[in-house]
Amino acid sequence: MIAGQPQSEAGQHTFSSLFKPTSAETRPVPLKPISYLHGEPRIIWEQAEVEQMIVNENLHYAVVGKFSYGWPDMQELRKIIPKQCGFKGECNIGLLTNKYVLIRATLLEDYVN
Numbered sequence: 001m002i003a004g005q006p007q008s009e010a011g012q013h014t015f016s017s018l019f020k021p022t023s024a025e026t027r028p029v030p031l032k033p034i035s036y037l038h039g040e041p042r043i044i045w046e047q048a049e050v051e052q053m054i055v056n057e058n059l060h061y062a063v064v065g066k067f068s069y070g071w072p073d074m075q076e077l078r079k080i081i082p083k084q085c086g087f088k089g090e091c092n093i094g095l096l097t098n099k100y101v102l103i104r105a106t107l108l109e110d111y112v113n
Contacts, residue, residue: 026056058104061111065101077101085113 029052032043045053054060071077078093081103089107096102105111 027052029053029056061105061108063103063105063111064096065103067099067101071099071101085110087113 029049034041082091087110089110092104094102
């Protein structure tokens with residue numbers, strides 16, 4: 001044991017372990033039947049199911065961006081968005097549909113900004 005460092009025993013936490021992010025358990029969410037309201041399809045999810053999907057898909061710090069008047073190449077967006085937003089951590093940027101991108105930040109600070 002190194003002098004000045006606490007000994008970690010089973011069930012005990014060191015000071016540094018208190019600051020490590022905890023990862024939630026990934027569990028599958030069952031498929032839901034499609035119902036219709038005024039001819040429009042819909043699926044009703046319980047709040048706990050939505051929260052589990054957020055964990056499963058790593059969407060804790062996700063933002064959807066919309067481009068109304070076209071956009072640059074996807075590779076350009078992956079360079080430009082972190083610089084313009086001043087991200088300090090990593091971020092993943094992917095295409096959702098025409099005009100929409102999904103931005104997943106790894107830091108809460110980046111998500112809030």
